[in-house]
Structure formats: structure tokens, C-alpha cells
Amino acid sequence: MLRDPIAVIFPIHGTMLRFFNMYVYYKRDAGRYFSKEEFLNYVEKKTIRTIQKYDMLRYDDTIAVAVSGGKDSVSLLYVLDKIEKKFPTELVIVHVDEGISGYSELSYPIVARHAKKLGYRLYHTSFKDLFGFTIDDVAKYYFEQKVDLEPCSFCGEWRRWALNKLALEAGATVLVTAHTLDDFAQTIMMNILRNALSRLSRLVLSREKTIEGFVPRVHPFVELYEKETALYAHLLELEHNDAPCPYAELSMRWDLRLFLYQQEEKHPGTLYNILRFHQSLLRELPQQKITLKRCQLCGYPTTTDICRAHYLERILRSLKLVSRF
Numbered sequence: 001m002l003r004d005p006i007a008v009i010f011p012i013h014g015t016m017l018r019f020f021n022m023y024v025y026y027k028r029d030a031g032r033y034f035s036k037e038e039f040l041n042y043v044e045k046k047t048i049r050t051i052q053k054y055d056m057l058r059y060d061d062t063i064a065v066a067v068s069g070g071k072d073s074v075s076l077l078y079v080l081d082k083i084e085k086k087f088p089t090e091l092v093i094v095h096v097d098e099g100i101s102g103y104s105e106l107s108y109p110i111v112a113r114h115a116k117k118l119g120y121r122l123y124h125t126s127f128k129d130l131f132g133f134t135i136d137d138v139a140k141y142y143f144e145q146k147v148d149l150e151p152c153s154f155c156g157e158w159r160r161w162a163l164n165k166l167a168l169e170a171g172a173t174v175l176v177t178a179h180t181l182d183d184f185a186q187t188i189m190m191n192i193l194r195n196a197l198s199r200l201s202r203l204v205l206s207r208e209k210t211i212e213g214f215v216p217r218v219h220p221f222v223e224l225y226e227k228e229t230a231l232y233a234h235l236l237e238l239e240h241n242d243a244p245c246p247y248a249e250l251s252m253r254w255d256l257r258l259f260l261y262q263q264e265e266k267h268p269g270t271l272y273n274i275l276r277f278h279q280s281l282l283r284e285l286p287q288q289k290i291t292l293k294r295c296q297l298c299g300y301p302t303t304t305d306i307c308r309a310h311y312l313e314r315i316l317r318s319l320k321l322v323s324r325f
Ligand SMILES: [Zn+2]
Pocket: 295, 296, 297, 298, 299, 300, 306, 307, 308, 309, 310
């Protein structure tokens, strides 16, 4: 019998090559190997199960998919495109330009090409148009020590506000983001480190109640690791923006990301444990009654007189005024 020539020359490596051709992923926390087909199927099935588990989508929704152009959001778009075909839902894409040079300008063309290819309407805007500042402007003030908050704080708050605005314009009944298990574990840990119990208690996975002026948000990738959504994009060769955000390393999130990767590596299942712990905690916490007001500037639901997005804009405007004199 003829032997595999690779196996003859490299007996060990030949076996490994066949092995890697057959399996694309080893899920450490489950101790299971996946072939390409099995893996793509796993991501799609897991997304469907998560949507059902947390009652995220309705059969007649207009779904605004937040697509930044990164691997996670592009994967989400293609998974939803596949699974929502069975329902009378409508998908639209929403995209926000942060104004980060070397990063943001690469994203929009990619998102536009995906929208065209799949035949979805694309709604987009920029922080510059909405707030008068780019994240590069914010970073400049931060490095000059004129603001204490790192650029990610502005970016996160403004993005939430901008995506909501775009979703409202699109007539969407729900907004879907590609936050993964990694993102949620980091957010939970950040809120613990900042002693932000009220924020932690508002971090719910099931579909939020509809409040006028606010489109409910859901996160169908919440039980998938970021490396899994990245592999999905890679296996399907989906075009995405691979450029790293130049300001990410300034944030607490970045430090936690590295720490949690190490923990997950040493103790598979750590990220799931954080998510489960948070869910147990929510069950123990008394239900908070929050009275919502309307932002005096934009009408966005808020607990204060001015929403956080506009509060941050005001800080920058006051700096601009000071620097004029
Ligand atoms: Zn506002």
C-alpha cells in the first residue's frame, strides 16, 4: 500500500497537516474539534439559540444591524442575512464614522460594498456631523490633558446615541450589535472596577422594553467568543477592516481584555463564568425603578437633564471656547 509521501518524509508533521486540513477550530471550553462546515453551522445555530433564549427578535421586525466594518459586525451581518431569510423581517445597515484617521476612512467603503452585495439599505453618519468633533479631536484634547476621559469613553457614548438616531431614521424596531462574549465580560468587569452597580444592573441581555425615542438593542453574539466570530469572517473570506483602533490601548477595556485572555487561556470557560455570574447577580438584585426624562437638547431618554452624549459634547465646546481667548 502506498503511503502518504508527506507522512513518509515528515511522519509527525504529515499527520498534523491532515489534522489541520480537517479541523479548523478546537473549542477548548467544550473540548471539541470542528471542521469548516461544522464550525459555520455552529456559529449560525448558536446565534439562533441566543436570539430565542433572550427573546431578541420578533418575526416582523425591521432590524437595524450596526456594522462598523470590523470582523465581528461583518460576520453578524452575514449570519443574520442567512437566518432571517426564513422570516418576514427586514434588515437595514447602520454605520457611524468616528473620525479616526488610518482607521475610520477604511470602514465605510467596506460596509457600502457589503450593503450593495446583499441589497440592504445603508444609513450612515459621522461624529463630526452630529457633534462637531472627531475622535481624533477628542484624543488631541486628551493628550494635551484638557480632558480626563479617554477617547473610548466619548466614542462609546456617541456611538450609542448615533446608532439609535440612525435606527430611528430607518424606522427600525430593534437595533442589533455584534458585541461578543469577550465584550460583555470586559464590560461587566469594568463596571465592577468602577463600582458602577446601577450600570451593571441595566446591562440586560433580553430585549429591552420599547421606550419612545429609544430603539431596543440586542446582541445575538453574546454567547460566542470574539475569536469565533473572527474565524467565521475568515472562513467565509468576508472583507473587513483589520486596522486596529490607535486609541484602544488607552482604555481600561484594553487592559481587561489582555487580562481576561490570559485567564481564559489558563482556565477555559472564564468568560462564560463572568456572564453567568452577572445573570445570577441580576436575579438577586431588587428591580430598580428608573424615572426617565428627555434630554433638553435632543429628546433622547435620559436620567438627567441632558443626555450623556450631549454632556460630553458640551465639555469639548467649553474647551474650544477657552482656547479661543
Ligand atoms: Zn441629548
